Amino acid sequence: MKLINKGKVKDVYETDRDTLIFAFSDRVSAFDVVLKDPIPFKGKILCDFAVYWFEKLKVQNHFIKRVNTNMIEVKKLNMIPLEIIIRQFLYGSLYQRYIDKQIHISNFDKYFMNRDLKMAARLPQPIFDPTTKSSLHDVPITEQEILKENILSEPDLSFLIDSSMKVFNQVNSIVSKAGFLLADIKFEFGRDPKNNVIYLADSIGPDEFRVWDKNDYEEGKVQKSYDKQILRDWLNETGFKAAVEESRAKHTEIKIPELPQNLISQLSEGYISAYERITGLEFKDKI
Numbered sequence: 001m002k003l004i005n006k007g008k009v010k011d012v013y014e015t016d017r018d019t020l021i022f023a024f025s026d027r028v029s030a031f032d033v034v035l036k037d038p039i040p041f042k043g044k045i046l047c048d049f050a051v052y053w054f055e056k057l058k059v060q061n062h063f064i065k066r067v068n069t070n071m072i073e074v075k076k077l078n079m080i081p082l083e084i085i086i087r088q089f090l091y092g093s094l095y096q097r098y099i100d101k102q103i104h105i106s107n108f109d110k111y112f113m114n115r116d117l118k119m120a121a122r123l124p125q126p127i128f129d130p131t132t133k134s135s136l137h138d139v140p141i142t143e144q145e146i147l148k149e150n151i152l153s154e155p156d157l158s159f160l161i162d163s164s165m166k167v168f169n170q171v172n173s174i175v176s177k178a179g180f181l182l183a184d185i186k187f188e189f190g191r192d193p194k195n196n197v198i199y200l201a202d203s204i205g206p207d208e209f210r211v212w213d214k215n216d217y218e219e220g221k222v223q224k225s226y227d228k229q230i231l232r233d234w235l236n237e238t239g240f241k242a243a244v245e246e247s248r249a250k251h252t253e254i255k256i257p258e259l260p261q262n263l264i265s266q267l268s269e270g271y272i273s274a275y276e277r278i279t280g281l282e283f284k285d286k287i
């Protein structure tokens with residue numbers, strides 16, 4: 001197997017011309033930095049999540065089979081160079097764009113212009129907010145630009161909007177029954193070079209969606225991230241976040257701290273509990 005991409009969390013291998021293997025690791029990242037300590041069972045949980053969603057969602061997807069504890073085999077596709085983000089709350093980079101008066105989303109420009117909205121406000125309906133895919137940083141792109149730049153034809157764009165909204169609604173209904181709000185989710189799609197059919201690709205798990213516990217939700221504030229909050233809080237308290245920002249500004253090397261053992265176990269338990277709550281399945285450490 002040839003390693004073709006080592007991501008922050010997963011490693012992608014090529015097996016033959018038609019298939020890829022995704023290996024989910026126990027690595028964890030925060031503020032775009034991969035930490036040194038592995039989180040026990042995280043790779044298995046991400047793999048369990050991927051299998052759960054690809055089998056559950058009623059949309060053509062690239063999943064072929066599970067290979068082992070932390071690997072899946074998928075159909076190799078020509079990826080559409082977009083990150084399809086569907087959002088239900090004014091949060092993260094969308095909130096920043098709102099503050100900067102830089103939102104350009106068909107049919108919603110007026111909505112964002114004429115209101116005084118708070119951080120984490122619920123949007124009137126889920127919105128389609130794609131970005132380009134780049135290794136540096138993703139840039140929002142409008143439907144008009146997607147067509148003008150020939151990234152997709154009009155029917156393919158309609159298909160993508162329609163499929164991603166349908167998948168969003170299915171995920172939303174499942175996490176909502178588990179007591180979570182689905183703030184946003186990212187999808188990637190690719191095309192089968194043999195027949196041009198578009199499939200849902202990449203993965204779906206806590207690195208792709210943002211969920212908040214319904215009981216903790218409060219408009220106007222930074223929300224508690226269900227899975228990584230304790231890590232972010234700890235990194236804030238120990239000054240790591242500030243140090244990362246400083247290193248980035250000065251282009252110096254980032255010193256990565258060692259995580260305390262109890263934080264590592266809490267993180268591991270957090271991922272397990274998110275998996276169990278959302279899927280209603282019991283987590284097992286073996287397959």
Ligand SMILES: Nc1ncnc2c1ncn2[C@@H]1O[C@H](COP(=O)(O)OP(=O)(O)O)[C@@H](O)[C@H]1O
Binds near residue numbers: 011077078190
């Ligand atoms: N079925 C597929 N065929 C080909 N490439 C895929 C498929 N599914 C996902 N990919 C691509 O594989 C890569 C996975 O990388 P990932 O582990 O997410 O790390 P990163 O996004 O940090 O590069 C992404 O570029 C994604 O677009």
Ligand SMILES: [Mg+2]
Binds near residue numbers: 007
């Ligand atoms: Mg990725």
